[in-house]
Amino acid sequence: MSKRYSPSTTKKAIDTYNDPYLPKGGIHDMAICRKCHAIYHNKRWYMDKALYKRRRNDKASLRVLCPACRKIKDNYAEGFVMLSGKYLMEHKQDILNLVKNEEEKAMAKNPLERIINLDEKDRSVEITTTHERLAQRIGKKIHKACQGELQIKWTKDKLTRVTWRR
Ligand SMILES: [Zn+2]
Numbered sequence: 001m002s003k004r005y006s007p008s009t010t011k012k013a014i015d016t017y018n019d020p021y022l023p024k025g026g027i028h029d030m031a032i033c034r035k036c037h038a039i040y041h042n043k044r045w046y047m048d049k050a051l052y053k054r055r056r057n058d059k060a061s062l063r064v065l066c067p068a069c070r071k072i073k074d075n076y077a078e079g080f081v082m083l084s085g086k087y088l089m090e091h092k093q094d095i096l097n098l099v100k101n102e103e104e105k106a107m108a109k110n111p112l113e114r115i116i117n118l119d120e121k122d123r124s125v126e127i128t129t130t131h132e133r134l135a136q137r138i139g140k141k142i143h144k145a146c147q148g149e150l151q152i153k154w155t156k157d158k159l160t161r162v163t164w165r166r
Contacts, residue, residue, distance in 0.1 A: 029041065029060055029061075030055060030058075030060065030061045030062070031061065031062040031063075031064045031066075032052060032055065032056060032061050032062070032063060032064070033064060033065060033066035033069055034063050034064070034065060035065055035066070035069040036066060036068070036069055036111065037049070037052045037056075038066045038068070038069075038111040038112075039051055039052060039055075040064070040066070045066060045067070045068075045110070045111050045112055046110075046111060047107070047108065047111050066111065066112070067112050067130075068111060068112040068113070068114045068130045068131075071114075071116065071130040072114060072116050072130065075116060075117070075128075076116075076130075077116050077117075077128035077129060077130070077159075078129065078130060078131055078132045078135075078158055078159055078160065079127075079128065079129035079130075079131060079132045079133075079134055079135025079136070079159075079160045079162070080126070080127075080128055080129075080135060080159070080160070080161045080162065081125075081126070081127040081128075081129070081135050081138050081139060081162045081163075081164070082124060082125075082126055082127075082161075082162070082163045082164070083095065083124060083125040083126075083127070083142065083163075083164050083165075084123060084124040084125075084163075084164075084165050085148065085165045085166040086166075087146065087148065087166035088124070088125065088165075088166060089123065091146070092120075092125070095125075095142060095146065096118075096120075096125070098138075098141055098142055098145055099115070099118070099125075099127065099138050099141075099142070101141075102134070102137050102138050102141045103115050103134065103138075105137075106131075106133070106134045106137055110131070110133075112130060112131055113129065113130060113131040113133060113134040113137075114129065114130045114131070114134070115127055115128070115129055115130075115134070116128040116129060116130055132154075132158060132159065132160035135160045135161075135162045136152055136160060136162060138162065139152055139162035139163075139164050142164050143164060146166055147166065148164055148165055148166025149163075149164065149165045149166065150162070150163075150164050151163045151164075
């Protein structure tokens with residue numbers, strides 16, 4: 001597990017102006033992710049369980065794998081979070097709960113913001129996310145709750161690296 005991602009191999013050359021995982025448009029008025037049941041309609045993705053139940057067997061709904069599920073499948077990360085330090089190890093469960101809560105909150109707003117991989121190592125926790133914004137949210141949330149040192153670095157190709165240490 002710990003060797004599953006490496007920043008240099010997961011990032012491919014992409015057109016930075018277009019998310020390569022968004023559908024290109026088509027004849028169906030709605031698309032449904034067959035894995036997480038996110039719904040694509042009016043050019044955006046959202047979660048709506050009631051709508052999913054109504055439309056899941058509807059032929060007008062296209063069955064797809066949403067951009068987040070595809071990024072998870074391809075291990076294609078845009079956000080990297082590295083947590084470390086003694087305080088982290090002493091409060092690991094609380095901090096992991098904060099991380100999970102941030103993912104849930106982000107997903108409720110935008111289902112494309114997900115954690116790809118959360119790797120608990122001996123002295124650190126490494127998290128990859130489908131979206132740079134979620135990586136930043138996680139770093140800021142932990143910093144606010146636990147203080148410590150937070151560093152956020154952006155790169156030109158839409159990658160964000162967040163490190164937090166205490
Ligand atoms: Zn999905």
